[in-house]
Amino acid sequence: RAKATHKGGVTFFHPSMGREMSERMSLEQQLREALAKREFQCALQQKVDLRTRRVVGFEALVRWVDSHGTIHPPARFLKLASELDMLDDITAIVLDNLCEALPWLDRGFGADVSYSINVSPVQATRSSFVRQLVRRIADTGRARNFLLELTEETFLATDVFQLQCLPLIRAAGIGLSIDDFGTGYSSLAILADITADELKVDRSLVASIGQRPRNQGILRAIESLGTNLGMTVVAEGIETAEEKDYLLGSTGLAIGQGYLFHRPQLISEMVGGVPE
Ligand code: C2E
Ligand code: MG
Ligand code: MG
Ligand code: MG
Numbered sequence: 001r002a003k004a005t006h007k008g009g010v011t012f013f014h015p016s017m018g019r020e021m022s023e024r025m026s027l028e029q030q031l032r033e034a035l036a037k038r039e040f041q042c043a044l045q046q047k048v049d050l051r052t053r054r055v056v057g058f059e060a061l062v063r064w065v066d067s068h069g070t071i072h073p074p075a076r077f078l079k080l081a082s083e084l085d086m087l088d089d090i091t092a093i094v095l096d097n098l099c100e101a102l103p104w105l106d107r108g109f110g111a112d113v114s115y116s117i118n119v120s121p122v123q124a125t126r127s128s129f130v131r132q133l134v135r136r137i138a139d140t141g142r143a144r145n146f147l148l149e150l151t152e153e154t155f156l157a158t159d160v161f162q163l164q165c166l167p168l169i170r171a172a173g174i175g176l177s178i179d180d181f182g183t184g185y186s187s188l189a190i191l192a193d194i195t196a197d198e199l200k201v202d203r204s205l206v207a208s209i210g211q212r213p214r215n216q217g218i219l220r221a222i223e224s225l226g227t228n229l230g231m232t233v234v235a236e237g238i239e240t241a242e243e244k245d246y247l248l249g250s251t252g253l254a255i256g257q258g259y260l261f262h263r264p265q266l267i268s269e270m271v272g273g274v275p276e
Pocket of ligand 1: 045061062073074075078087091118119120123179236237239257258259260264
């Protein structure tokens with residue numbers, strides 16, 4: 001139990017610290033139970049052709065659906081789950097959820113769409129995790145439909161040699177995606193070192209496109225740079241028709257993802273559900 005520390009009669013403990021600590025402990029307890037009960041699920045968000053709205057892929061996003069049916073987003077639990085070393089098990093559940101639904105998704109969307117899995121910076125450096133992930137994906141026989149999304153931050157913060165996943169995922173035929181691109185100070189340097197299949201332009205660049213005309217130029221440059229390096233460039237977080245029109249009209253970006261098109265949806269709640 002947390003205790004106040006006294007030094008010469010001065011209390012170095014504020015009541016709010018006690019509240020924070022007990023909140024953390026109760027969330028920790030809830031997360032352990034959630035994992036034991038496999039309460040984590042895979043939500044999918046469509047990546048679409050901006051012109052035709054045709055679905056070209058899906059991003060898998062973890063959700064915690066508690067016993068009351070409340071859906072918790074990653075912001076609520078991902079950091080703590082990572083600190084508690086629970087993230088690998090959670091990812092495995094999400095991936096199982098997705099792989100089990102593949103036959104059904106194929107019937108609905110065809111066998112050519114891609115599936116992206118997010119990998120945290122810590123996970124990307126752990127070969128045991130990456131091996132397990134790659135094996136599970138390879139077991140589907142569809143490795144070429146899969147991409148792993150690593151954030152730009154992961155590449156900036158981690159020595160490329162420590163990224164265990166890169167040779168392993170290449171060898172398995174799985175694709176690599178650079179997530180949240182364009183926010184760091186050395187975004188461009190990454191492109192010199194990393195061969196990736198997809199480049200996801202961070203939402204912050206998309207969100208300000210209307211107010212900051214210079215961002216149109218930046219996005220146009222990223223689009224042609226990415227395309228010249230053989231990557232599919234994807235705009236993240238498109239919320240409005242104006243943003244979409246700017247992207248199509250003045251940047252050349254053709255693929256996007258965002259609330260304007262589809263919100264992430266639990267596989268278990270997608271129309272028709274997942275039969276047998
Ligand atoms: P991300 O990989 O960059 O995922 C995109 C996030 O943007 C998702 O948030 C998605 O719901 C949200 N989003 C999509 N379209 C829009 C839009 O139009 N507007 C706005 N405001 N947001 C939009 P989400 O699902 O809450 O996930 C947050 C982050 O958590 C992800 O960012 C990713 O870094 C991490 N994450 C999610 N699932 C997993 C997972 O299974 N494993 C790991 N390691 N990380 C995950
Ligand atoms: Mg992502
Ligand atoms: Mg992103
Ligand atoms: Mg992000």
